[in-house]
Every structure is written in C-alpha cells, then in structure tokens.
Amino acid sequence: MRLKTEFWIKAYLRRVRSLGAFAAVLHHGDDDNGIIYVKLNRLDGSATLFGPAPPSLDRDADGDDERRFVRDHKPGTLIESEVDALVNRHRDFDPDIWVVEIESRDGQHGLDDWFVTPNQDR
Numbered sequence: 001m002r003l004k005t006e007f008w009i010k011a012y013l014r015r016v017r018s019l020g021a022f023a024a025v026l027h028h029g030d031d032d033n034g035i036i037y038v039k040l041n042r043l044d045g046s047a048t049l050f051g052p053a054p055p056s057l058d059r060d061a062d063g064d065d066e067r068r069f070v071r072d073h074k075p076g077t078l079i080e081s082e083v084d085a086l087v088n089r090h091r092d093f094d095p096d097i098w099v100v101e102i103e104s105r106d107g108q109h110g111l112d113d114w115f116v117t118p119n120q121d122r
Contacts, residue, residue, distance in 0.1 A: 006031040007100055008067065012110065017049060021104040026087075030096035037090060038069065039083055039101045040109045043078045047083040050109065051090070053116050 003011075009025065016023040029035070038050040072086060085117035087099055102109050 002067070004032050005029065005034040005036060006097060010038065012100065016102055016108075016110040017105075018077065019108050020111055021102050021108050021110070023100060023102050023110075025098065026101050027091060027097065027099040029098040034096045034098045035090075035094060035102065036069075036098045037072065037087060038109060038111060039087060040107065041080060041098060041101055041103045042077065042107060045080055046077040047080040048077050048107075048109075049083045049086050050111055051114055052116070067114055069111050069114050070116055080089065102108050 013023045013025070026039070035052050037052075040050065042048075042050040049072040050069045051072035053070045073083075078086075090097055091099070
C-alpha cells in the first residue's frame with residue numbers, strides 16, 4: 001500500500017533537511033494521490049528535475065508499491081529557467097501535482113532510496 005502523498009512529502013522534507021539541504025514545497029498538490037516532482041537547485045543557475053518513474057519501474061523486486069523517481073529530462077543539468085518551464089508544463093497538464101525544491105550546492109537530493117536509472121545517470 002502506498003503512503004498518502006502529503007505524509008510522504010512531510011517525511012521527505014525532514015529527510016532532506018537532516019542532510020543539511022534546504023527544502024520547500026513550491027506547489028501543494030492532491031494530499032492523497034498527487035504526483036511528486038523534485039527540483040534540485042544547485043544554486044549556480046543550474047537545476048535538475050526528478051519525476052515519477054514509469055509504471056514498469058515503479059515496483060521493486062519484492063513487488064513493493066513504493067514511489068520511484070527518474071530524471072525528468074536528458075542526463076545532466078539544465079539551466080534553472082528550463083527546469084521551471086518543465087515544471088510549469090507539468091502543472092498546466094495536471095494541477096494536482098506536488099513540486100518540492102531542494103537547494104543543495106553539492107547535489108544532495110535525498111532521493112537515493114527511491115531513484116531508478118533507466119539508461120541514465122544520477
């Protein structure tokens with residue numbers, strides 16, 4: 001059974017802050033089943049966007065229905081305005097999404113336990 005989105009977000013924010021990074025909710029989506037996007041702002045004008053993994057990658061080997069994340073664009077970083085444009089496009093399509101921004105110069109995003117790499121790197 002998957003955790004409600006609001007509960008998952010609260011735990012994730014605590015996790016990121018415990019790593020020494022700043023985290024904030026930019027857009028509050030549906031509390032129960034909202035899709036989550038994580039914007040990693042490296043504070044140098046570059047950013048990366050992580051979004052939900054495709055359904056084929058969303059379950060682990062045990063069949064656990066935990067959230068999984070993938071990079072939402074080509075490998076590497078983009079300039080922050082490009083990531084913001086991607087976020088706006090997702091919000092236009094689905095206003096119930098959650099958007100969390102992480103500010104971390106060293107790229108610490110706290111998604112390691114939920115990150116999958118379908119032919120791309122972190």
